[in-house]
Amino acid sequence: MSHNSFGHLFRVTTWGESHGPAIGGVVDGCPPGLSLSEADIQPWLDRRRPGQSKFVTQRQEPDEVRILSGTFEGLTTGTPIGLMIENKDQRSRDYGEIAESFRPGHADLAYHLKYGVRDYRGGGRSSARETAMRVAAGAVARKVLGTGITIRGALVAMGGDMVDRANWDWAAVAENDFFCPDRAAAARWEEKLLALRKAGSSVGAVVEVVAEGIPPGLGAPIYGKLDAEIASAFMSINAVKGVEIGEGFAAAALTGEDNADEMRMAPDGTVQFLANHAGGILGGISTGQPVVARFAVKPTSSILVARRTVDRHGQDRDLVTKGRHDPCVGIRAVPVGEAMMACVLADALLRHRAQVPDAPVSTRLPRN
Amino acid sequence: MSHNSFGHLFRVTTWGESHGPAIGGVVDGCPPGLSLSEADIQPWLDRRRPGQSKFVTQRQEPDEVRILSGTFEGLTTGTPIGLMIENKDQRSRDYGEIAESFRPGHADLAYHLKYGVRDYRGGGRSSARETAMRVAAGAVARKVLGTGITIRGALVAMGGDMVDRANWDWAAVAENDFFCPDRAAAARWEEKLLALRKAGSSVGAVVEVVAEGIPPGLGAPIYGKLDAEIASAFMSINAVKGVEIGEGFAAAALTGEDNADEMRMAPDGTVQFLANHAGGILGGISTGQPVVARFAVKPTSSILVARRTVDRHGQDRDLVTKGRHDPCVGIRAVPVGEAMMACVLADALLRHRAQVPDAPVSTRLPRN
């Protein structure tokens, strides 16, 4: 029942504040014998790292991760993996305004009312900086899942402008600053974001994460359903306000006939689905189809446009959030969403094999 | 890490299959000294009960709940509350087809592949019958929350036809068969559902749940965020494919200025929000505003229109799901959504007061 832990058998605990000396995490329950070093984690962190394009916060953090425990001679040992990243860019600045006032859309007031004390520097614990540890844990989770499972994320909408799925190209994701799989959309977004940035404004986005190669059977009904775990994982990411699986909210507008994922036997004896409205999950259990999930990220709350608020002394204030500006936090949420998906799946895999060690790994029907 | 338990300090465990002798649940962690009898639970079950209108399944279940433990002389004792409902309407029928084939959109294949054995009668454990226990637990949760907190649900869209919020009247919810707060929409839906029912089809829906009177401070970042708990709770409900908080997916299309919930001091010394895009939750913590959440329910998978599928012997089949037909399972999900919200909030309340026993119960700012 740990507030700062996620997962059950593949269990991630994080600690650290935006402007403290370091952030860190512990991955407990990782199977032994997996090859793991910092080099396996760093590339994923680099993808999430701020300061890499003009569209994300300019905080300069090398985000160099250290593995402090849990490996020996390059292999995981089954003991907890301690991870740490030192905070470098704690630039000396005046926190007066943020210390005194509650930024609209931020956790400031909520933390103040709940805890009474609040580390206001850069948002403290509520900062998206915490997500670096999720990405690090996700890299470990990928090791658990093995190379047969692919988890990829993309930004599929920005400020209401959606990608055209006909243009979808996973290769495009690495080519632009938005993790956008549609080159045409990426071009539009670039223009749009430049304008928003100039205006000191911000915009929301939708992230899609697709996991392929997933065996059937992951997920544990009723309350450990795979989709429920994904929903919790995604909703725990900063600024996320919605989560959907497969057809998602659009399913609410469909008829039963249209939403059915019909099935046929394939020549190789496996069950083939003729559609994937379900997003790879039925009854809370993976079906062997790709797991498809999306989450909505609200627009960055820190903007250069003055907003009405109050301060801790109960005075009305008009507040402009100065400092590094990130016009679309949804962009950096892509690697975070991938990481959370990896963690959820690794956890579900361990749970599944605990209960059903000899379960089938494909949709080939067991004889009976 | 129980698969069939929900919550942490207010902890609900359910058991039972659709056509077994009974379904039941255990509510653990309930505070002592609360007045509780079957009469406190039965009305909520009656609201969810099947067979009450022509738009829901015609299964006839009195759904009479018995409290088997945890109360003494009308008061909760702090020990686990055992609840049970006997299954009455296990009508004798031929399960041949459903036993042999995997119904598209149902958990059949997933359970078959995961577990190898499957109680196919009425969907077994994956049946929505399990939600009766959620409603019973929700009734207990309401006792924990007390009378100052109101939790109400409504159907806000059916088959893509949304309510007009200008017409919203909570009183209307009890007047129609849809829990619809917009009388005009209810009239349209009635017509629409009759046609769908006649056609043997079905349709999806969106449910909104609003909790008012919530104190600030509920929710425990990072991974016990109130919205993450709600997301998990709602996504665990049968047929749910999406969850959103406050503005939800629409937030992804807004700018930071438009999405900001600005604040001003009220004359009584409390902080007042000028909008509620956040749905009452910031940084995973309740702000004192109404908590607003929605979930999307897919169309009923059991339809009278033939769909392509396979059987357990690996043969292609075309399947019509006979039996009781429920053209919009989203309707009965309304009381379930309310119950899950109640359970999440009761749990969050206990967690909050464990860590911060003297936290403020309003947005009146603490002096400091």
Added chain:
Amino acid sequence: MSHNSFGHLFRVTTWGESHGPAIGGVVDGCPPGLSLSEADIQPWLDRRRPGQSKFVTQRQEPDEVRILSGTFEGLTTGTPIGLMIENKDQRSRDYGEIAESFRPGHADLAYHLKYGVRDYRGGGRSSARETAMRVAAGAVARKVLGTGITIRGALVAMGGDMVDRANWDWAAVAENDFFCPDRAAAARWEEKLLALRKAGSSVGAVVEVVAEGIPPGLGAPIYGKLDAEIASAFMSINAVKGVEIGEGFAAAALTGEDNADEMRMAPDGTVQFLANHAGGILGGISTGQPVVARFAVKPTSSILVARRTVDRHGQDRDLVTKGRHDPCVGIRAVPVGEAMMACVLADALLRHRAQVPDAPVSTRLPRN
């Protein structure tokens, strides 16, 4: 974090009071495909059942267990197993004294101070009646463990009179009323208990549980150590005041040389221990040797000798606990201890195979 649940992956939740309508339990996480019916559970309950000899409480309970969910056509389905036993012998009696006064050695005062309300009938939730559900769950756990693992308990001391290990014969356990493996001791105990019973007194006992056929690797350091789980399991049994593993407290008086379990290779390539001071557990992990654990049960607190106490109105009282008298509750704790050991081991087995699915099942050394 459920107060009334035990275990992690093989998870048992119990509910019910001594004199309520029923007691029950839920076993969650049980693997699918195991043959299970009431006939697998009932014999273990019969062993624990009261009223079977003159040395245990004369409450007459058939203790007929019903499986209400989680099996289908004689096999476990992987869904929660709901278990229930109706309470039959809730004899009409005057609870005046026990309702008003706090029995020394019982939970009465503690429950009263903690919860404010208290089901005083027969001790309510604190009654040893709850242990029937542990025994039922233990029967399921034995199914999970399979026939290669044997778990047996025995009473090894009563009132300070210990068995002579030279006389140990497991066959003797079923021959006397004490689960005593030493026929000579059993004869002495019979005489002793008859005298104590006549005097309205009671006496404590020590129970030993031995599990054989345990694979190495069970237990998860640091805080999920197998011995820590056993300690928690045993200490949660009513009236238990001490737990020890292997040499236990006697190890505190040994030297390192004497306490070392030396090793040699056996001709079959397995590691053989030359002693078992460790009780089959090193570093919290099973070694493949028999797991040996003991627990101390205090004398029955309900005695016919007057003791000084107070009542709920703050008046001094002298109290004789009338009613059914059980001169040595330690006797009936033997099947309960076995059951808890079975539950702990089943849970550890599932945890172990989640993390290390291909771990060796004997002490044959892996090549490396």
Added chain:
Amino acid sequence: MSHNSFGHLFRVTTWGESHGPAIGGVVDGCPPGLSLSEADIQPWLDRRRPGQSKFVTQRQEPDEVRILSGTFEGLTTGTPIGLMIENKDQRSRDYGEIAESFRPGHADLAYHLKYGVRDYRGGGRSSARETAMRVAAGAVARKVLGTGITIRGALVAMGGDMVDRANWDWAAVAENDFFCPDRAAAARWEEKLLALRKAGSSVGAVVEVVAEGIPPGLGAPIYGKLDAEIASAFMSINAVKGVEIGEGFAAAALTGEDNADEMRMAPDGTVQFLANHAGGILGGISTGQPVVARFAVKPTSSILVARRTVDRHGQDRDLVTKGRHDPCVGIRAVPVGEAMMACVLADALLRHRAQVPDAPVSTRLPRN
């Protein structure tokens, strides 16, 4: 279900190996607003620190703890408290023998069989070095408990030589190298240990921990009983083989009359117990009396006397464990036991106030 976490609401997770770069821990769920700095933790670590007398390991570790998160301006913020101690004395040495052979009494073989890989340097994760983090967490737990609660430990037996309780003086504990409350016993032990050390042998010990000022009501039956939590906590400490509460194993030899803790009303309206055989816990719930618990520590397994064992290649070996020698690991277990007691009580306190926020804090009877 984290293997390396302890507690529920006051939750401690540790990581790190004996000879890795650092060891660390995370304390989650700590209430906000408590004054906390390194200076609050360091003295407790200093008490546990090796190399302080000739009777404990000569490893030289300053054990300087750093708080990396969870505090702001000297106060806890309610967010996870990250703690770290760098390992300094990882002396360069030849691990050949310990890398190849399995030391009797150590976790070597068990880890090898379970995990396949093993960090053999100094015992890796199974090293008692991990207990430094327990002591650090215990210091935080003491803050949660407040100054009204006193937790003190003492060594009450060494190698079978027990203290005389008539000589008990808490002040003596700080005066000798053994945390011994009996000056006469301390003198005898000094002589004894010098001889054992010279002989390269070792000896076991018994530690007693007493917590005073405990309010009634802590502990949550049935499976979260306070004594079950203490049993698990103590048994998880390295080398512990037995745990007992109050009278403990001695209770098994008593009659019901002798074991009863009789009660009388005190003039101030509180219930007074006339004895404390129960060790302050009845029915798993604290009674307001001092909580008294003991644990048995086996003799140090690393001794300079050759023992028979095998190596990883399946060869018989005779092994002398060279290196720093600790003739009685029980000594350093005293501060660890205190810390575990503090953690258990802090956790129980949070759980109790979550469920029963207005429970009485003394044995003064509520009016009803």
